[in-house]
Amino acid sequence: MKATGIRWNRRTAGIGAAIVATAVAGTASLAAAGFGDDLAVWGASDGPVTTALHTVAFPAANGREVTIPRRDTERFAMVGVTWTDPKVDFTGSIAVRTHAVDGKWSDWRPLETDNHFGPEPGAERTAGKARGSTDPLWVGPSDGVEVRATAAGGASSDHLPAGLRLELVDPGQTKRRKAGAAGVGPVGPARLQPVAEVRALEPTATEPTPTDPAPTEPAPADPPTTTAPAETTAPAPTETTAPPAATTAPAPTTTTAPAPTTTAPTVAPTTAAPANPVPTPKVVTRAEWKADESIVTDPPTYGTTVKAFFVHHTAGTNDYSCADSAAIVRGIEVYHVKSNGWNDIGYNFLVDRCGVVFEGRKGGIDKPVTGAHTYGFNTDNAAIAVLGTYISSGIPTVVQDAVAHVAAYKLGQYGNDPYGKVTLTSGVEDKFHLGEQVVFNRISGHRDAVATECPGDALYGQLATIRAKAATVGGLRLTGLTGTLNGTTYYTKGTFTASWTTTTPSTLISRFDVVVDGVVVATAAGTARSAAVTVPAGTHSVLVRGVHRIGRVNASPAQAVVADTTAPTFPQGPTLALRTGQVSGTVVPVTVNWRAADNTGVGSVQLTTPLSRTFAASGSYGTTTKPSVATTWSMRAQDWAGNTATASASWTPVFLPETKATRTGTWSTTSSSSYLGGSALTATAAKASLTWTVTGRSVAFIATRTSTSGQAEIWVDGVKQTTVDLRYSTTDYRRVMWTKSWSSSARHTVKIVVVGTSGRPRVITDGLAYIG
Known part of the structure; x- marks a missing residue:
């Protein structure tokens, strides 16, 4: 079809000095590359794709700056600027703004003018004369553009390169979207309509396109794109030229x-x-x-x-x-x-x-x-x-x-x-x-x-990392072994799982070797990140070694591992003792004591009944229990390797009332619901005493404290243990004032003697408690 001069208008959307279109047929899809079915309007899918290049010659430069005023264009998504001599290094600046098909103008964006040429001279035959260029800028579906180019520096000798030309690339699509979608429909009334004279070439598959006379450019010696034979025709898409569809x-x-x-x-x-x-x-x-x-x-x-x-x-x-x-x-x-x-x-x-x-x-x-x-x-x-x-x-x-x-x-x-x-x-x-x-x-x-x-x-700074990924199994380290890390040592049973990480992609790794004490004991694929390992009891050194596809071997830091299959023991299982505090008809304050041991180390001891708590290998824990009720106390010890042992014992705290004691001196009965059993014994004279005989492993003296209470001596098996002072600012009933425990149950005599403290001689006792 013969090209004719036209003027800019919305319907024809002329694009400047020349319009060049090319087409290609194709049917393969991008499913293999991970693209979904709902591709963007510019994406490829089954069906032919037509690409096009539209070019606009810059007007003659007037000084150090030249512009292409805002104008409508054919549809494009990538923009750049070229000039005649590829050896000219553009040291100025070029900025563009584009009109998206959704009706919005972009901000001004610079084009990268860091010219880096391409093939060496004579290295390849080209369809047209080589040109200098900016890097192309992806702007998305667009149909309008405005450009300004400025020479660098301020000297009068600074000037723009000859033959500046705007390049608008339509990357093609398989089909236009329905009306109302991106890129379809009339241009809005607010759009500008440049009136510059342009020429258009619209090649077809059935009619040759004659060469159009070159339009005027700043550099007449540089022929426009429209004169290149390879760019003036485009083959029509046909079934025979399309590659097979990828199913x-x-x-x-x-x-x-x-x-x-x-x-x-x-x-x-x-x-x-x-x-x-x-x-x-x-x-x-x-x-x-x-x-x-x-x-x-x-x-x-x-x-x-x-x-x-x-x-x-x-x-x-x-x-x-x-x-x-x-x-x-x-x-x-x-x-x-x-x-x-x-x-x-x-x-x-x-x-x-x-x-x-x-x-x-x-x-x-x-x-x-x-x-x-x-x-x-x-x-x-x-x-x-x-x-x-x-x-x-x-x-x-x-x-x-x-x-x-x-x-x-x-x-x-x-x-x-x-x-x-x-x-x-x-x-x-x-x-x-x-x-x-x-x-x-x-x-x-x-x-x-x-x-x-x-x-x-930023990318240049990442090249060292990229080299490492391409050449070695980098960042390799053990991240865990089945068992427990205590300090810097892993404790595990004889068979465990070693896990690791690396920064190198799996596709570049040939295999992993797990090495124990210098010997390979397990091998895993390059995609693996763990392996099962069996070692004898004892202390070992474990590391993982990665073999890269190109052959380089890299190893992780070694990890100390103790293999242990021996269970812990309880030299002292859970033992109950009375402690100070307030008692009632349903509550007795007690302390649970224990001691666990292991050949390599106890990791933890857990109290499992009558309540759940976790402790260290040995210690004591204050809690309460019910009087006159046999309660089982169970514990579970676990070493660092995961081996376990259990121990349990049943204990019954018992109240021994003051009425069961042998008395000396004068004692009187005081009644109140605040006392155990509703009553207590009171004495004020020095040397008055109460004596109990008990068989047990822990005993406690229970008394009432008041602001006028005095002191009492406590004797066990004829030996004075201590003197307790029962004075307190308020009245405090059923208070355990003193306890004593033994390693085993035995018969003991406990005696309470009133001191007769001057001005406050009174002693009120609520009896004893013991654990048999």
């Missing part, structure tokens, strides 16, 4: 590269790829992310090995939906080929913030494909780009794991240690001189080879 989640796929022509710098490998100790990473293939193969006109070129692996970021937003990742990759492909003028997408691999890896440049993920990613060091090296900007914040663990896996896979295939270093020769005159020998880490950042901030300060 099940495919295994990690390796694409097959077409044989390069004799004019390619190197030829495709003619032998099978070397055996790789690292398993193939799960990768979304070009067919699955719907690469536009119609714009990749040259076959891939190959090196002979992969010596180094460079890590990049793509710049742009970090808050994209991972359902849009395939569309972002398609957008980058279109931008690299049709905007930069490269033969294919520059990176060998790309990975999104969810850790999903995408195949980049075609040729086979298991082949040494030469990309366009690290200027001067593209051949015999590979690269991955993380979608997003990682200057102030790093990539999450899942992305680190993905990058490490791909790096280990590409380097391991040729026996190259991801922890090692390599000397490479610069292929261009740039950061390093042409032919200069440069030492790199096998896994390096883009900035190591090219004068760029890529991959961002």
